[in-house]
Amino acid sequence: MASSTVENYLKEILVVTLETESSKVSMGQVSKVLRVTPGTxxxxxxSLERDGWVxxxxxxxxxxxxxxxxLAMxxxxxxxxxETFLVETLGLDWSEIHAEAEELxxxxxxxxxxxxxEFLGRPRFDPHGDPIPSKSGVIKRPASKPLSEFSENMSVRIESIVDQDKKFLKFARKTKLVPGQIFKILRVEECADAMxxxxxxxxxxxxxxxxxxKVLALPFES
Amino acid sequence: MASSTVENYLKEILVVTLETESSKVSMGQVSKVLRVTPGTxxxxxxSLERDGWVxxxxxxxxxxxxxxxxLAMxxxxxxxxxETFLVETLGLDWSEIHAEAEELxxxxxxxxxxxxxEFLGRPRFDPHGDPIPSKSGVIKRPASKPLSEFSENMSVRIESIVDQDKKFLKFARKTKLVPGQIFKILRVEECADAMxxxxxxxxxxxxxxxxxxKVLALPFES
DNA sequence: GACATAATTTTGATTAGTCAAAGTAGATAT
DNA sequence: ATATCTACTTTGACTAATCAAAATTATGTC
Structure with a gap:
């Protein structure tokens, strides 16, 4: 049986692996995402190696x-x-579900x-638009890419928000920058670092x- | 912040306190209900005393x-x-909810x-018929008593099942020995230890x- | 009152998880 | 190629929670 500490390490290692698309995660990254000292x-x-997890x-x-x-999947x-349950069924605020799910x-x-x-109707995406791995651990990552990589005059459909920062999530919500919404890219100003x-x-x-x-989207054909 | 170990100790101490109706719980009882050695x-x-819990x-x-x-309440x-959620909403079996709730x-x-x-409609009793303490920690214990203490020819309404033994819960369920049901006591045979x-x-x-x-009931006036 | 028994406490040890601080190894720059 | 900087590892120490086994204290019996 894995302790919840072990579960956390594995999950975060997986998340970093998926994000960086490289199989090895450095100890520096591990210590950063788990907020422990490098020595820890x-x-x-x-000990994760001793027990065959990594x-x-x-x-x-x-x-x-x-x-x-x-296990990480x-x-x-x-x-x-x-997270889906907390939003869909209990109506919790989008910005607070991460911490709650982290415990549960x-x-x-x-x-x-x-x-x-079953109760939720076997959803395939969570409220952030991230795919929910199947029971067998398969995850379908849609070919979405950051908003910053689209060009002017394209229409996009928001897929997910990568960041977990509370303030950003609140802002995203207020401006309807949420999964499912359609936007048109009016202007991209590289030099001014804005769009x-x-x-x-x-x-x-x-x-x-x-x-x-931090906002992933798919091209949208209207 | 109390660890979940501390939470467990306090909850079990409370349960024994309520059951035995005496304010002090011996270390023997504590070590028994928590399945640890007496020394532990x-x-x-x-350390519970050091931190002001007992x-x-x-x-x-x-x-x-x-x-x-x-905290115990x-x-x-x-x-x-x-437990109520697990039965009412997710439809888990009566006999397995205790262990699940214990974790969650x-x-x-x-x-x-x-x-x-709120989602559950603020229920006041759980599926076993036990009262759910209010947010402020008030608990109404109905004046129920064990079935074994009723006499012949009385009618009773089942209030709750004290035991958490899986087999017994299954049996209770099958024979409709569940909260809310009405029964008449036909015979009590002290010498044969049966009713x-x-x-x-x-x-x-x-x-x-x-x-x-293990079955608590209230007298029932028909 | 002395002795056996049961309950409780002590003692010594272990494991998981953590930090601070000192040490080491690679990479980078001059 | 040497010095420096950064990332990583080691070391020593600590806390929480646990057990086994020895020591102690009540309790009850004769």
Whole structure:
């Protein structure tokens, strides 16, 4: 049985792996995402390796074993299903579900999760638009890319918000910058580090490119 | 912040306090309900006292401080609301909800609990018929008593099942020995350690007195 | 009152997870 | 190629929670 600490390490290692698209995650990254000192991350890497969750390459980083990946995927599934439940069923605010799911995901059993999945109608995406891994651990990542990479005059459909920063999430919500919404890219000003979007209803939003990197979208054919 | 171990100790101490109706709980009882060795219970009693959750009287036992009682009540509330949710909303089996709620109760926040309470329509009793403490920690214990203490020819209304044993819960469910049901006590045979009940529909059930002690009921005036 | 028994406490040890601070190894720059 | 900087590892220490087994204290019996 993995402790919830182990579950957290594995989940975060998986998330970083998916984000960076490189199989090894450095101890620096691990210690940063888990908010522990580097020494702690190293110590943990060793015991994760001892228990067969990861391979540890000193001074390079860790990569998930298949056993580790399986558990990490299952954690991601729990997390995203719980977030869906918290928003859809209980009506919690979008900006607070992450922390809540973070706690609950370690306590919910496979059995309850299965019932919850059924109750929710087996959703395939969470409220952020991120895909929910299937029971067998398969995850379909749609070919979305950051808003910052689209060019002027394209229409896009928001897919997900990568960032978990509370303030940004609140802003995103207020401006309807949420999964499913359609926008047209009015202007992209590389030199001014900004872009302008327009909703289908004509409202326009100014977005720094830094923030635009955090919003994934698909091209939208109208 | 109390660890979930502390939460468990306090909750179980509260449950024993309510059951035995005496304010001090001996270390023997504590070590039994929490399935730890006596030495562990003693060590824990000291640190619970250090942190202001209980008063510890060496060689006598512990009693909850008001701070400890408050947290313990809140745990009981979480537990019972979660059990209600697991049965009512997710349709889990009566016999498996206890263990599930035991895990989830440490992970659910006040905010989510509040939303859950609202979603469930602010129930006042859990699926076992046990009262759910209010947010402020008030609990109404109905004046029910064990089936074994009723006499022949009385009609009773089942209030709750004290035991958490899986097999017994399954049996209880099958024979409709569940909260709300009405039975007539046909016979009580102290010497044979058994009693016979009859449902309103005429079916009869044989119950050992040992088991009858675990079923609480109220006299029922028809 | 002395002795056996049961309950409780002490003691010594272990594991998981953590930090601070000192040490080491690679990469980078001059 | 040497010095420096940064990332990583090691070391030593701490807390929470636990157990096993020895020591202690009540309790009840004769």
């Amino acid at each position: 991350a190293t110590a943990m890497a060793k 391979s540890y390459y000193p001074r390079v980083g860790v990569s998930l074993t298949s056993k580790g990946k399986k 299952s954690m991601l599934r729990r997390h995203r299903l719980l 995901e370690h306590a919910i059993s496979e059995k309850v999760l299965e019932k919850l999945d 302008t979007l327009k909703t289908t209803k004509g409202q326009s939003i100014n977005l720094g490119l830094r923030s635009a990197e | 219970a003693t060590a824990m009693a000291k 008063s510890y009287y060496p060689r006598v036992g512990v009693s909850l401080t008001s701070k400890g009682k408050k 809140s745990m009981l509330r979480r537990h019972r609301l979660l 109760e440490h992970a659910i926040s006040e905010k989510v609990l509040e939303k859950l309470d 016979t009940l009859k449902t309103t529909k005429g079916q009869s059930i044989n119950l050992g007195l040992r088991s009858a002690e």
